[in-house]
Amino acid sequence: MxxxxxxxxxxxxxxKVCFMMTANEIRQQFLDFFIKKCGHAYVHSAPMVLKNDxxxxxSNSGMVQFKDYFLGNRTAEHKRVANSQKCLRVxxxxxxxxxxxxxxxxxxxxxxxxxxxxxxYFKKEAIQWAWELLTEVYRLPKDRLYVTVFGGDQKEGLxxxxxxxxxxQQHIDPSRILYGSKKDNFWExxxxxxxxxxxxxxxxxxxxxxxxxxxxxxxxxQDHPQVIEIWNLVFMQFNRKADGSLEPLPDRHVDTGMxxxxxxxxxxxxxxxxxxxxxxxxxxxxxxxxGKNYHQAEKENSKxxxxxxxxxxxxxxxTFAIADGQLPSxxxxxxxxxxxLRRAVRYGYTFLGFRKPFICHLVxxxxxxxxxxxxxxxxxxxxxxxxxxxxEAAFLRTLENGLRMLDSIIAQSANAKIIDxxxxxxxxxxxxxxxxxxxxxxxxxxxxxxEAGFDKAxxxxxxxxxNAAASEKSDWVVLEASEEPTEFVGYETDEAQARLLRYRxxxxxxxxQYQIVLDRTPFYAESGGQVGDTxxxxxxxxxxxxxRITDTKKEIDQIIHFTYDNLPEILANTxxxxxxxxxxxxxxxRLIECNHSATHLMHAALREVLGKHxxxxxxxxxxxxxxxxxxxxAKMTDAEIEQVEKIVNAKIRANIALxxxxxxxxxxxxxxxxxxxxxxxYGDFVRVITFDKNFSVELCxxxxxxxxxxxxxxxxxxxxxxxxxxxRIEAITAAKAEEKINQxxxxxxSVRNLLKNPKDLLKAVENLMEExxxxxxxxxHLHNQALQSVKQQLLKQVADKNGIQFIATRVEVTKxxxxxxxxxxxxxxxxxxxxxxxxxxxxxxxxxxxxxxTLVKERNWNASQIVKExxxxxxxxxxxxxxxxxxxxxxxxxxxAVLSAAEQxxxx
RNA sequence: GGGGAAUUAGCUCAGAUGGUAGAGCACUAGCUUUGCAAGCUAGGGGUCAUCGGUUCGAGUCCGAUAUUCUCCA
Numbered sequence: 001m002x003x004x005x006x007x008x009x010x011x012x013x014x015x016k017v018c019f020m021m022t023a024n025e026i027r028q029q030f031l032d033f034f035i036k037k038c039g040h041a042y043v044h045s046a047p048m049v050l051k052n053d054x055x056x057x058x059s060n061s062g063m064v065q066f067k068d069y070f071l072g073n074r075t076a077e078h079k080r081v082a083n084s085q086k087c088l089r090v091x092x093x094x095x096x097x098x099x100x101x102x103x104x105x106x107x108x109x110x111x112x113x114x115x116x117x118x119x120x121y122f123k124k125e126a127i128q129w130a131w132e133l134l135t136e137v138y139r140l141p142k143d144r145l146y147v148t149v150f151g152g153d154q155k156e157g158l159x160x161x162x163x164x165x166x167x168x169q170q171h172i173d174p175s176r177i178l179y180g181s182k183k184d185n186f187w188e189x190x191x192x193x194x195x196x197x198x199x200x201x202x203x204x205x206x207x208x209x210x211x212x213x214x215x216x217x218x219x220x221x222q223d224h225p226q227v228i229e230i231w232n233l234v235f236m237q238f239n240r241k242a243d244g245s246l247e248p249l250p251d252r253h254v255d256t257g258m259x260x261x262x263x264x265x266x267x268x269x270x271x272x273x274x275x276x277x278x279x280x281x282x283x284x285x286x287x288x289x290x291g292k293n294y295h296q297a298e299k300e301n302s303k304x305x306x307x308x309x310x311x312x313x314x315x316x317x318x319t320f321a322i323a324d325g326q327l328p329s330x331x332x333x334x335x336x337x338x339x340x341l342r343r344a345v346r347y348g349y350t351f352l353g354f355r356k357p358f359i360c361h362l363v364x365x366x367x368x369x370x371x372x373x374x375x376x377x378x379x380x381x382x383x384x385x386x387x388x389x390x391x392e393a394a395f396l397r398t399l400e401n402g403l404r405m406l407d408s409i410i411a412q413s414a415n416a417k418i419i420d421x422x423x424x425x426x427x428x429x430x431x432x433x434x435x436x437x438x439x440x441x442x443x444x445x446x447x448x449x450x451e452a453g454f455d456k457a458x459x460x461x462x463x464x465x466x467n468a469a470a471s472e473k474s475d476w477v478v479l480e481a482s483e484e485p486t487e488f489v490g491y492e493t494d495e496a497q498a499r500l501l502r503y504r505x506x507x508x509x510x511x512x513q514y515q516i517v518l519d520r521t522p523f524y525a526e527s528g529g530q531v532g533d534t535x536x537x538x539x540x541x542x543x544x545x546x547x548r549i550t551d552t553k554k555e556i557d558q559i560i561h562f563t564y565d566n567l568p569e570i571l572a573n574t575x576x577x578x579x580x581x582x583x584x585x586x587x588x589x590r591l592i593e594c595n596h597s598a599t600h601l602m603h604a605a606l607r608e609v610l611g612k613h614x615x616x617x618x619x620x621x622x623x624x625x626x627x628x629x630x631x632x633x634a635k636m637t638d639a640e641i642e643q644v645e646k647i648v649n650a651k652i653r654a655n656i657a658l659x660x661x662x663x664x665x666x667x668x669x670x671x672x673x674x675x676x677x678x679x680x681x682y683g684d685f686v687r688v689i690t691f692d693k694n695f696s697v698e699l700c701x702x703x704x705x706x707x708x709x710x711x712x713x714x715x716x717x718x719x720x721x722x723x724x725x726x727x728r729i730e731a732i733t734a735a736k737a738e739e740k741i742n743q744x745x746x747x748x749x750s751v752r753n754l755l756k757n758p759k760d761l762l763k764a765v766e767n768l769m770e771e772x773x774x775x776x777x778x779x780x781h782l783h784n785q786a787l788q789s790v791k792q793q794l795l796k797q798v799a800d801k802n803g804i805q806f807i808a809t810r811v812e813v814t815k816x817x818x819x820x821x822x823x824x825x826x827x828x829x830x831x832x833x834x835x836x837x838x839x840x841x842x843x844x845x846x847x848x849x850x851x852x853x854t855l856v857k858e859r860n861w862n863a864s865q866i867v868k869e870x871x872x873x874x875x876x877x878x879x880x881x882x883x884x885x886x887x888x889x890x891x892x893x894x895x896x897a898v899l900s901a902a903e904q905x906x907x908x
Numbered sequence: 909g910g911g912g913a914a915u916u917a918g919c920u921c922a923g924a925u926g927g928u929a930g931a932g933c934a935c936u937a938g939c940u941u942u943g944c945a946a947g948c949u950a951g952g953g954g955u956c957a958u959c960g961g962u963u964c965g966a967g968u969c970c971g972a973u974a975u976u977c978u979c980c981a
Contacts, residue, residue: 881927885927
């Protein structure tokens with residue numbers, strides 16, 4: 001990474017010309033300062049989207065990727081590290097998604113600059129370096145800076161952080177140091193885990209006149225938009241346990257986080273993060289595309305400015321998420337991304353007048369902007385653009401539907417002057433219409449929305465969901481303390497002796513499960529798409545006991561075994577850390593391995609057949625099948641699918657031996673041509689799986705067949721789309737494939753037998769279908785003809801009675817539908833018609849009454865009422881319209897009575 | 909995992925309260941035009957997602973299934 005070395009000249013303070021650092025330069029100076037001057041190692045940002053952490057969906061701060069170091073689960077490779085971490089926050093104290101864009105300094109996606117000490121330096125250096133960087137390198141005015149230190153907490157029994165106070169005094173006047181409460185100055189990762197006092201640096205960016213009136217000291221931590229925290233130095237020295245108590249950590253760490261966007265704003269002297277060169281290029285593009293002016297809108301306090309901020313912010317979140325492999329979808333992390341994108345579309349739709357996808361056009365700008373620090377966006381920009389465009393288009397359609405629906409609701413509610421809260425919620429729920437948008441449109445029509453009703457409906461829905469989820473974790477029961485991560489021996493063996501180190505209970509609606517940690521295990525934990533192993537733990541002792549393992553998962557690099565068996569009871573009489581024999585379900589594992597190795601072969605084959613743009617976007621491997629999602633823009637043709645199958649099966653027959661290399665330096669692995677995935681966090685050393693070094697080389701932690709011949713057979717069963725620009729293939733291997741092929745062949749055989757073994761089966765079926773259609777047409781035609789002749793006869797029977805063209809007769813037809821058709825045809829042929837047609841079909845009497853519209857009006861006759869009267873005679877019922885009605889009854893003996901009753905009607 | 913909605917012609921969609929399945933675009937033919945673009949006229953095209961139920965009668969009401977969308981966790 002090289003600093004971009006151009007300067008932008010700008011005018012500030014009207015007269016003075018000063019030079020302003022670009023955002024890219026500011027970031028680079030931070031990294032240079034800690035790396036070159038203070039001996040830190042640079043670490044690339046972890047993916048913004050997390051894969052193996054059940055407690056968190058996204059990196060929400062810089063420390064997430066270092067969590068294990070703080071927890072003591074792993075020792076750091078470098079004791080001093082500096083980085084810029086991509087972060088995403090959509091909920092929390094200040095980061096509720098619905099608030100972002102309303103102000104000028106909160107974001108969903110942001111960068112967090114940080115310097116880190118893992119058991120190395122502590123408060124002294126952290127404070128000194130922070131001060132030096134801000135005041136000497138960035139030359140921020142000292143008279144605008146304030147710092148806070150932890151003021152102690154009686155309830156926790158924690159003293160003031162005098163040490164930090166003393167250290168700060170060496171740099172800054174005591175009148176600029178504030179003591180803070182536990183809320184502001186004691187940092188915790190969550191309910192449990194490492195924590196400690198922190199010290200924040202705040203900056204007062206108000207104009208001098210305002211500063212003279214009220215001092216910045218009084219505005220620190222008061223939510224003033226111009227007096228803001230820019231850097232938080234966290235000194236981790238405690239571990240919070242599940243029962244709430246604190247214990248000192250063996251090693252003390254430093255974790256600092258500086259909000260990059262705010263820092264840039266402070267250095268560039270702007271009143272808003274969005275006025276910095278991080279956001280301005282995007283906003284300028286938006287101005288061009290929408291024909292609206294941002295700063296004008298800002299002055300007028302119009303929603304146009306909010307909308308541009310929302311779009312500029314959300315664009316970043318969505319783009320980086322997709323670059324890290326998280327596509328918008330309908331659940332979990334994917335749903336968060338979808339919601340963010342939709343919020344941006346909504347604002348663009350309502351306030352910027354966009355009716356077609358517009359966010360996707362901004363991606364190239366962003367890709368260029370971050371090319372040096374986060375190249376993953378530029379490398380995939382075509383793909384990202386496609387995904388965003390499709391998602392935008394889909395939501396715009398939904399929006400239009402909702403608007404139509406809202407229109408009709410407004411039309412119906414015009415008298416009530418209020419829109420039912422339940423309906424507003426339905427709009428929100430089904431069409432993604434937020435309340436404010438519904439309210440806005442309602443207001444334009446002079447209506448209000450019942451907000452209380454909306455909240456109630458929302459609350460009810462949340463309640464339903466919560467009851468369905470909710471789980472509770474107990475503390476770990478530690479049988480033997482250990483800081484080593486579990487050793488995985490499953491590459492070599494299916495069975496191993498191990499010690500049971502700790503376990504805990506997890507309860508939810510479905511019952512209680514136990515999680516188990518061993519010192520070593522052959523159980524593969526679900527990862528990289530490969531499902532976790534199942535199997536048994538046998539607890540040794542006088543009375544050996546079995547623990548059935550139903551699943552194995554990773555939790556921040558710990559291998560966790562899951563069981564529903566009652567662990568406290570099983571372990572009741574065992575000494576601490578009992579010895580167990582851990583054995584996986586081997587036959588299941590062998591099937592999984594076939595599918596996993598086949599996935600690698602298929603991945604390589606796809607790249608050969610479709611092109612190098614094919615990149616894995618998701619993978620599932622279990623004992624039944626494999627599922628593989630990859631980037632590709634068109635449906636695969638049958639020929640392409642066939643070719644992929646052919647290549648994979650050829651490689652299987654070639655019986656290529658597995659080549660497994662562990663602890664390969666990542667750079668070397670890449671040089672070998674190994675496919676690494678975006679959005680996947682790799683360590684410095686990786687495992688490389690090769691099947692023929694000229695064919696398939698992948699970084700992979702999963703388990704594989706020893707040679708490809710074991711797979712036996714490979715068969716693609718479906719190819720479909722899973723998202724915009726992403727195709728999904730499902731395939732089967734080994735015995736499953738054989739079974740499937742045999743089934744299909746058997747099916748084909750029985751069809752062939754049915755058709756008496758024709759030469760060309762396909763042609764035979766086609767003929768059959770054509771013939772059937774022709775016959776159907778002909779039958780219809782004949783039916784019509786038959787009806788025509790009946791109609792001709794009926795026409796002759798029509799007689800004039802008192803000026804009414806009357807007919808009442810029984811006809812021979814086979815379907816009730818025919819009575820109806822005849823009645824309508826008679827009506828078309830004869831004016832002033834009064835027709836009563838009856839027929840006996842399937843043991844029931846059917847009656848149809850047709851009355852000319854003129855008679856309906858003149859004589860006030862009603863076919864519906866008449867038919868009801870007539871139906872009574874045959875113990876039936878019926879109804880219809882005034883001019884035409886039908887009925888049916890079961891008393892066939894009285895059929896003629898119906899006809900004479902009809903005659904009487906006319907004679908009256 | 910839970911709630912809600914949608915599925916009608918090749919495509920995009922209408923079809924209050926159950927009562928003879930429709931429009932626009934696309935398609936075919938004829939006419940108009942030097943040709944194109946287009947216009948006019950006529951026509952073909954439907955298992956109203958599937959299965960079952962209620963009813964004299966179901967695209968419409970009820971139940972199940974499938975697929976898609978949507979909201980919540």
